Amino acid sequence: MAKQRRRPVRRRDRKGGPTSTRRKSCPYCRDKVEQVDYKDVSMLRRFISDRGKIRSRRITGACRRHQSQVARAVKRARELALLPYVAEGSGDHRGGRGDRDRDRDR
Numbered sequence: 001m002a003k004q005r006r007r008p009v010r011r012r013d014r015k016g017g018p019t020s021t022r023r024k025s026c027p028y029c030r031d032k033v034e035q036v037d038y039k040d041v042s043m044l045r046r047f048i049s050d051r052g053k054i055r056s057r058r059i060t061g062a063c064r065r066h067q068s069q070v071a072r073a074v075k076r077a078r079e080l081a082l083l084p085y086v087a088e089g090s091g092d093h094r095g096g097r098g099d100r101d102r103d104r105d106r
Contacts, residue, residue: 024061
């Protein structure tokens with residue numbers, strides 16, 4: 001008698017659970033925008049974090065096509081000084097190596 005194999009459950013096949021939320025729709029597809037404009041700084045600010053990093057598709061809800069256009073537009077806007085490369089320092093982040101160099105001072 002042959003054993004029956006259980007098919008592994010894929011992530012997208014699961015229903016319910018604490019993380020079951022509808023996928024966000026792409027803001028550019030919703031507004032029927034073909035090209036992402038690097039000069040539209042207010043829209044691009046929605047796609048970068050408070051530290052200045054470009055947010056992922058999973059966070060922003062953008063489709064694959066528009067997410068790559070957003071990344072390119074953010075990089076162009078940074079090059080033209082429309083967007084910052086890094087966020088303004090609040091002073092509480094020490095950065096660098098932290099406490100790893102503490103022993104060298106002794």
